[in-house]
Amino acid sequence: MARMKFLCDADRCIECNACVTACKNANEVPWGINRRRVVTINDGKPGERSVSMACMHCNDAPCAAVCPVDCFYTTADAVVLHNKDLCIGCGYCFYACPFGAPQYPKTTNFGARGKMDKCTYCSGGPEGVDGSTAEYAKYGANRIAEGKLPLCAEMCSTKSLLAGDGEIIASIYRERVSTRGYGSGSWGWQTAYQESIDV
Amino acid sequence: MFNFLRAFALVVLFTAPAFAQNADRPAVPLTGFNPDKAEVHANEVLVPGLIGTKAVEGHIVIPDIRSATLIQPDGRIWRDYRRGPLLWIAAAAVLGMGGLLLAFYVLRGKIMIEGGRGAAVIKRFGSFERFMHWLTAFSWCILALSGLNIAVGRVTLLPLLGNETFTALSVWLKYSHNFVAFPFMAGVLLMLVVWVRHNIPNRIDVTWFKMAGGLVGHQHPDSGKFNGGQKMVFWVVVLGGLGLSITGLGLLFPFTVTGILGMQLVQVIHGGIALGMIAAMLGHIYIGSVGMEGAIDAMKDGVVDLGWAKTHHNLWVAEELAKSPHAAE
Ligand code: HEM
Ligand code: SF4
Ligand code: SF4
Numbered sequence: 070m071a072r073m074k075f076l077c078d079a080d081r082c083i084e085c086n087a088c089v090t091a092c093k094n095a096n097e098v099p100w101g102i103n104r105r106r107v108v109t110i111n112d113g114k115p116g117e118r119s120v121s122m123a124c125m126h127c128n129d130a131p132c133a134a135v136c137p138v139d140c141f142y143t144t145a146d147a148v149v150l151h152n153k154d155l156c157i158g159c160g161y162c163f164y165a166c167p168f169g170a171p172q173y174p175k176t177t178n179f180g181a182r183g184k185m186d187k188c189t190y191c192s193g194g195p196e197g198v199d200g201s202t203a204e205y206a207k208y209g210a211n212r213i214a215e216g217k218l219p220l221c222a223e224m225c226s227t228k229s230l231l232a233g234d235g236e237i238i239a240s241i242y243r244e245r246v247s248t249r250g251y252g253s254g255s256w257g258w259q260t261a262y263q264e265s266i267d268v
Numbered sequence: 269m270f271n272f273l274r275a276f277a278l279v280v281l282f283t284a285p286a287f288a289q290n291a292d293r294p295a296v297p298l299t300g301f302n303p304d305k306a307e308v309h310a311n312e313v314l315v316p317g318l319i320g321t322k323a324v325e326g327h328i329v330i331p332d333i334r335s336a337t338l339i340q341p342d343g344r345i346w347r348d349y350r351r352g353p354l355l356w357i358a359a360a361a362v363l364g365m366g367g368l369l370l371a372f373y374v375l376r377g378k379i380m381i382e383g384g385r386g387a388a389v390i391k392r393f394g395s396f397e398r399f400m401h402w403l404t405a406f407s408w409c410i411l412a413l414s415g416l417n418i419a420v421g422r423v424t425l426l427p428l429l430g431n432e433t434f435t436a437l438s439v440w441l442k443y444s445h446n447f448v449a450f451p452f453m454a455g456v457l458l459m460l461v462v463w464v465r466h467n468i469p470n471r472i473d474v475t476w477f478k479m480a481g482g483l484v485g486h487q488h489p490d491s492g493k494f495n496g497g498q499k500m501v502f503w504v505v506v507l508g509g510l511g512l513s514i515t516g517l518g519l520l521f522p523f524t525v526t527g528i529l530g531m532q533l534v535q536v537i538h539g540g541i542a543l544g545m546i547a548a549m550l551g552h553i554y555i556g557s558v559g560m561e562g563a564i565d566a567m568k569d570g571v572v573d574l575g576w577a578k579t580h581h582n583l584w585v586a587e588e589l590a591k592s593p594h595a596a597e
Contacts, residue, residue: 086329101332108326108338120326122338131347137418138435139426155435157442159418160522164532165350167343169335260341 071234073146073190074262075222076242077121079253081229084109084119088221088230092123095191095220096209102172104188105221118253121230123221124149124170124188125261132162132171132187146213148190153207158182167260190232191219239266323529337528346532354539358420361543365550369559379560381576388574390585392566397462401567404455404505408549410448411512414441415542449516456509459502466493467502472583493584501552508545512538 084107092098092105105123110116126149133141133149140155151162160182162171173182193211196204200211212220222232231238239255246252246268255266323340393401417425417438426434472489476496479489489495494502515538518524522531556563562576577585 103330103332103335106328106330106335108328108336110324110326110338112327120338131343134347135350137422138438139422139431140435152431155431157435157439159442161535164528164535165343165347167339167341169337169340169528257339260339260344 074235076231076238076255078229079118079120081227082119087224088121091220091224099174102186120256125257127261131165135161135165148192152195153184156184243268340528357543361547365547369554381562385573386575389571390574390577392572393570400458407448407452410444412546414445417441453513460506467499488579491581504548511541
């Protein structure tokens, strides 16, 4: 099986937030939950870059390691998923996550956060049949089961956001960088996968 | 402030060596990137800290300001702390202290009232003192058990109970931790107000500690209402309790006063104080129950055997008898 990854080519991202909107629409996530977001570095200054960020589906995922009830698991595609029936909403995964991916549906006071929600790489969750209504209601779309890639990357108008087999998207990025002569890096790859793409 | 917290985090978590090799990387300013120079890079050239532990902040268009942190690699240090050191500290606090107390019990046995119980008793704690003691004690036990469950339940109870049962239990323990915290805080404050005047350290305590409190051997040092050891317990409860209250409130209202790194630190400090306090309180519970005959009476009935009191709190008995000759009957 492939090792699925995300890669945001910050030199192409135009901060249009289409990925964010596509994600919200594909997964019908509740108001206030942002599975994906676009952060702009050096806003308004020379060297400004925007990066679309969501769960990176880390190697040795910090969220999974700190969860007190051990509700995470990794799929054959190396996608990090969790079981909402087990989550107790303690918020520890947010402290551990290097990318701010875990989101909670309720206000945070008195520990009443509700069940954690995060990017599933559009691959649903542990809810019996893939693509069932129950799975959709709890975890959102399962495009991977339909043989499709995450909608955020599919929707990206500049093809800045890449999703797919890590080897393939790395080679696409490497080719872009050597052709155009510059690249600001595979954002988060060091932290998530302990590797970067050398050209 | 941020730099200080970061440095402190690295020290506290002592996993720093793993990342230390990045310390001498040249600090490339975020604005130092110029595409026109046709630099061929695909590493995170804009942000050298990405490989180290520097968080990257940016601008965001959604209201949730926490999302403006693009990457905070420190999350991995926190993970490593929870997976390693935390488990050892917890084991030392609970199993280590338990083992020590057991060994002590085997060697020394229960400390009996010398000459047996007499007929006379003396009033030691009023009903309000006993109420606040047990309020604090019961809520502390619930907090300690539910806190331990969050910290180490995954490696202890979870394999025994299975995922569903463990989650069902943990939800309840989590809510009890969050709400029982308030009676505990009230109890600590009450004890501080009512007992602080008996707990100011003085010269008598120095002698008491020199003689190891009479625990070893059969000599009994002088002592007022509270002996040196009890004063120590008092200060552990008051200072530890206040420390836990402050950090605990920080965890209860996350991100109100601090950011992601601060939350990680507050959490580590809360757990650290809690585990230290658990070790200390195991000693207190031991000596108040199976460790010493007659000690529990003081908090159960409020009155103690006069002979016991004269052995362990001679100066206090003298004081009480001087106040009213009928204090003991
Ligand atoms: C005084 C008021 C206290 C408050 C407001 C408080 C609050 C909290 C909160 C919010 C958490 C995070 C986990 C969760 O949401 O369930 C926590 C964790 C914890 N608390 Fe408390 N707590 C208090 C007192 C105590 C006491 C007295 C103890 C034990 C003696 C204790 C031991 C722990 C432990 C061991 C953890 C887990 C730490 C870890 O996972 O590393 N707490 N506390
Ligand atoms: S990005 Fe965050 S939520 Fe996703 S696997 Fe890594 S630590 Fe877990
Ligand atoms: S919020 Fe849920 S998923 Fe996250 S660490 Fe806590 S129990 Fe685990």
